[in-house]
Amino acid sequence: GAVVSQHPSRVICKSGTSVKIECRSLDFQATTMFWYRQFPKKSLMLMATSNEGSKATYEQGVEKDKFLINHASLTLSTLTVTSAHPEDSSFYICSAREMDTVYSNQPQHFGDGTRLSIL
């Protein structure tokens, strides 16, 4: 259980293009989804947190107009990199977390990431 699907796995596009990445929770309802960026041989850097039906909360230094996040349903969140430039090239990973119950706190489950290359 707890499968998170991320699509596409690889994107190569020209500078100035906008790119949309999808994150789906396949077998659970994700009340919270997270978007991370990871540089080579580095740990994950949280970009933003989104709760279903509300605006995303961005981490300090992350441009919300550059990285648009939508979490319109309990199983889908999207990250759109607008007017992408070579410095936006990176590995983007989403995670999803279902609602805590009275008995348990739920961990994050991650997608397999999207490797974005901007030429």
Add this chain to the structure above:
Amino acid sequence: QKEVEQDPGPLSVPEGAIVSLNCTYSNSAFQYFMWYRQYSRKGPELLMYTYSSGNKEDGRFTAQVDKSSKYISLFIRDSQPSDSATYLCAMTTDSWGKLQFGAGTQVVVTP
């Protein structure tokens, strides 16, 4: 000082050996502790999830949390070449779930 410290390695062990990984942290409010395994060009996979202090075992994996020392460990018994990956510790203070990650330790298990 980082909130979570983890030696990046690489840690090289022969097949069949015990792999010992650890993280230290500074924030005593952390309550939930996780270990993730990440293969190259893949997302992290949850291995172990523990609350507060104590031990937890799952197959070849044992996680230990010592809140008094602010120290967590992961042990992998009978290591296999397929265990070669980067292991990330992560922790959070509350059920909202925002994680603080360690740098990740690269593990290489040689046949």
